Amino acid sequence: MSKVYVIGATGGVGNQLVKILLSRGVQTTVLVRDPSKAAGLFGESELLTVIQGDYNDNDTFKQSIVGHERLFILVTDFVNMPAIKINYAKLAYAAGVKQIVHLSSGSVSGPWRQSHIATAHYRSESAIFDLPERGSYVALRPTSFFSNHFFGDNMTIKYKNSIFGSADPDTKIPWISPTDIAELAANVLTEPTEKHGDMVYDMTTFKLSGKERAELLSRVLGKEINYVQIPVEAEYEVWSEKAHMPHILAYAFADADYSHFNVNRALSIVLHRQPETLEAWVEINKDKF
Structure with missing residues (x-):
């Protein structure tokens, strides 16, 4: 080999x-x-x-x-x-x-x-x-x-029972x-x-809106999690000050446009199994939330 x-x-x-x-x-x-x-x-x-x-x-x-x-x-x-x-x-x-x-x-x-x-x-x-x-x-x-949840969502879930983002609650993210x-x-x-x-x-294996992700997290973690929409300036501040990203990355995340991403149905062919679900990943990492 x-x-x-x-x-x-x-x-x-x-x-x-x-x-x-x-x-x-x-x-x-x-x-x-x-x-x-x-x-x-x-x-x-x-x-x-x-x-x-x-x-x-x-x-x-x-x-x-x-x-x-x-x-x-x-x-x-x-x-x-x-x-x-x-x-x-x-x-x-x-x-x-x-x-x-x-x-x-x-x-x-x-x-x-x-x-x-x-x-x-x-x-x-x-x-x-x-x-x-x-x-x-x-x-x-x-x-x-999935591990982007460790940029701050894990802490706001733990202490505020919420996840935050500037996208509309029904906007789907890959x-x-x-x-x-x-x-x-x-x-x-x-x-x-x-x-x-x-x-x-x-x-891309899943596209979930903020609202859908909060519902999923609520089911897996056994407590009510809410999605809270915040101004894009506040999201930029999270990426730059909480996640310590330089401007070029913090701005890119805050200004991200996910409209052109599609779920790739055929990934199971090259993975030789079905892709991991967000539910399964959160279950494995439950202690971090």
């Missing part, structure tokens, strides 16, 4: 991806700033190689990518994202990597200049796709992560489980390269 190299291994999706790969017996290499964090997450395994480095450490990546056929890229630096991802892709393909799986964003499926998030991911995707003599390139485009993202990435990285080729997988 091909060796897999993972960039972004200690975040929510990357963490789950590495654990899935190890559970499948895949030789996995992770590039991390803090090896002790990787040790805490993954423990000891003969299948795991931990490389200390960061986005600017080209020499370390050049040396450690040799011998790998697959690369997973997840980058959270939205300011420098395109340059970082394109650099990794060039070095990887030059070293003989046959497949790159890139965690992009569902925003790329809409207007590319609609927000900084869309622009950063679009520029990354288009540049990697246009690289000469490259190997396979698969883009995963998820929408709102959602996807981080577990589904990680599992789809693992499937693509372990199945024949030819099967997935240069696929793009849009990833």
Whole structure:
């Protein structure tokens, strides 16, 4: 089985991806700033190689990518994202990597200049796709992560029995489980390269309004949760001051337009199971609410 190299291994999706790969017996290499964090997450395994480095450490990546056929890229630096991802892709393909799986964003499926998030991911995707003599390139485009509830909803549910947002209570917002993202990435990285080729997988499994989400949370948590509509300025303040996001991200979240997202009915084909529901995810994470 091909060796897999993972960039972004200690975040929510990357963490789950590495654990899935190890559970499948895949030789996995992770590039991390803090090896002790990787040790805490993954423990000891003969299948795991931990490389200390960061986005600017080209020499370390050049040396450690040799011998790998697959690369997973997840980058959270939205300011420098395109340059970082394109650099990794060039070095990887030059070293003989046959497949790159890139965690992009569902925003790329809409207007590319609609927000900084869309622009950063679009520029990354288009540049990697246009690289000469490259190997396979698969883009995963998820929408709102279930784990976005940890940006503040978990605390307002716990202490105010409410969730807040500037969208109309009946406006439907797209959602996807981080577990589904990680599992789809693992499937693509372990199945024949030819099967997935240069696929793009849009990833929205549910669209729920604020009102519907409050009703769902009420059922699972066993207490009444309300959706409270707030001014968009207040939502921006939540993202910037409570979630500590820079302006370019806080504004993008506050100004998000979800009208062009559709539920992707066929995800079960590549997941090899039905997608995780928000109910199931909240049940697993009940203690955090």
